[in-house]
Amino acid sequence: MARQIDTLVVGGGSTGTAAAWRLAARGVEVAVLERRPEHPAHRAGESLDAALAPEGSFVSTAHSDTVLLPLVADSVRLWRELEEQVGSVVLRRVGGLRHGDDPALDEVAVVAPRFGIDAERVDPAGTRWPRVRLDTAAVWSPATSAVGVEHATARLRVAARQNAAEFRFGTAVTRIRVLGDDRALVEAVPVDEGGARVGLAEEWECRRLVVSLGAWTTKLIGPLVVLPRLTVSRVETATLVASDGSPEPIPVLEHRRSPRDPRFGHWLAPRLVAVPVPGGVEISWLGDGPAAGRAVRDPDARPARPPRQAASALARYTREWLPSLQPSETTPLRSSLHTVARDGRFVIDRVGPVSVAVGFSDHGLTFAPAVGELLADLAEGIRAPAPFSLRPGLRAGAAASGSPVASGAPAASAPVASAPSPSPSRS
Ligand SMILES: Cc1cc2nc3c(=O)[nH]c(=O)nc-3n(C[C@H](O)[C@H](O)[C@H](O)COP(=O)(O)OP(=O)(O)OC[C@H]3O[C@@H](n4cnc5c(N)ncnc54)[C@H](O)[C@@H]3O)c2cc1C
Missing domain, CATH: 3.50.50.60 (FAD/NAD(P)-binding domain)
Known part of the structure; x- marks a missing residue:
């Protein structure tokens, strides 16, 4: 029955x-x-x-898509409601900086505030984040937060x-x-x-x-x-945890570079994300590229190994863009499934x-x-x-x-x- x-x-x-x-x-x-x-x-x-449930995920509020922005606003409100209901912190509100070859940057700072999401353009030469090197002018979104997906x-x-x-x-x-x-x-x-x-x-x-x-x-x-x-991709990448022992948190960083840019070089994907985690900053490649996004027919198939050069590319990125950090630990494999529709x-x-x-x-x-x-x-x-x-x-x-x-x-x-x-x- x-x-x-x-x-x-x-x-x-x-x-x-x-x-x-x-x-x-x-x-x-x-x-x-x-x-x-x-x-x-x-x-x-x-x-x-x-195996490696990542600490280093983030709730991103720097969007320019007017279909998604009402959902961003609702989510920000509901994450707070969740924290109040369970009586514990879920999001670490460290703010986020988005920079690099990013066609949406100008729009984010103009459109997001119309939906009640703070976002402002900042100068790459600014000293507000002394430990961060910015590639271009950036967008600062204070509600962007670090979060552990499992937590x-x-x-x-x-x-x-x-x-x-x-x-x-x-x-x-x-x-x-x-x-x-x-x-x-x-x-x-x-x-x-x-x-x-x-x-x-x-x-x-x-x-x-x-x-x-x-x-x-x-x-x-x-x-x-x-x-x-629905296209399912298995993302396998090394993740590097770097630390300089500073109690001052680095914000969530989203750095983009076009594969057509002659400086793309050792980049393994067009998007790099750095998220503060307990003990350091977790840095990984995201988006399409040799290190990220291989379409799979069967989501239950065994993960393959990440490209061998992933770890050294992350270390090189850290030296160049986050020079105050010391790469301390490289996780050999982070495997995840991403599902994208049309x-x-x-x-x-x-x-x-x-x-x-x-x-x-x-x-x-x-x-x-x-x-x-x-x-x-x-x-x-x-x-x-x-x-x-x-x-x-x-x-x-x-x-x-x-x-x-x-x-x-x-x-x-x-x-x-x-x-x-x-x-x-x-x-
Ligand atoms: C490593 C990683 C980092 C990420 N980072 C971010 C981030 O920084 N920011 C962000 O916004 N998002 C991030 N995401 C994406 C985000 O976590 C996912 O998009 C989101 O969690 C999707 O969740 P879901 O519940 O739709 O799917 P899933 O989490 O895949 O849930 C589907 C569930 O269905 C279950 N299932 C499958 N078949 C059956 C069955 N027959 N019967 C019962 N149960 C079944 C599975 O076990 C699974 O638990 C990340 C994801 C990963 C993996």
Whole structure:
């Protein structure tokens, strides 16, 4: 007999956990099914990263995209609300500097303040950050914050549980069936840390199903919802922790350089990020490039090794741009999955009982609380902004944020989706 619940969230990364928090805050009965264990041992999601859950993530507020800026403002507000609710600090508000070959720089300082996000142009010759060398004029955004992805997701979970959300870890969803506009049936099996099945399957029947599966979205619901093409890339890079023992924190730094720039040289990707972490500054390459972003067909495939030159390139960068820091420790491998949809837009929409949120690339943590709120809206029948629609061409213009969700006929031709079964039970 299937267990009845109002809303089931599949995927307990930062997006699904934030959705559970916002749903439960509205008094919705909600449970989250996550196949990984609660405590990090063998994790390989985006928010629940492999062996080295990074401290050095950041919540970025320096955006110029007018579709994303309202979400930035909502997230900043909700991160504060989370901290108040759980009574602990989640974001370290050290501010952020964005500089280099960055076509959006001028716009950020003009557009972001219109959405209540402080951002100002600063001179590269300024002495406000004596330990930082700036390539060009920069944008300073004081609300940009350093954050540990694991810590932030754990705090979201504490808040969700306080609001009576239930979490089931070690529970892999194997099959989803849409039974009608307001009914879905989900089959899940208990699995161990290695993903092997360890018990009997159980069924859940829900009115709303929130799918927040990151890189695994297509694998599990591809046949059920017409998704845009999602590209999953495995990012493998060394991360260098550098320190000069100074108690004065360095802000979050985002430095861009075009591969067409003759000075690109030893850069392994067009974007470098430095984030203050306990004990130093964590420096890594992000974005497309030899060190970052290799498309993978199967998110469960084993990570490869990062390029050998990654560590020396980071050390060289540090000497050149953060000369007061001493490279102290190089982590050999940081592996993560980034999922990007069509033109890089997030996908946040509902069809029948199934809401889906995916395509956050390396920005998902920044937006998690606001996306959680949009998912809670969708469950109640309030549509997300049109650019996040599964079918943006059809809905753009007609669908402003806040309009009711069209009665989403479930994909009638393919109402059942199954994931490859976990390995047979050992018990
Ligand atoms: C190393 C790294 C650094 C990052 N840095 C930043 C940063 O600085 N700033 C920022 O904003 N963002 C950052 N991100 C990105 C951000 O963390 C992600 O975009 C965001 O967390 C996406 O979360 P998600 O919940 O959508 O997906 P995920 O975290 O991937 O969650 C999906 C979950 O679904 C689970 N799952 C899969 N299949 C099943 C199944 N069959 N049944 C049940 N559960 C299943 C997975 O185990 C996983 O936990 C970073 C990510 C990584 C990995």
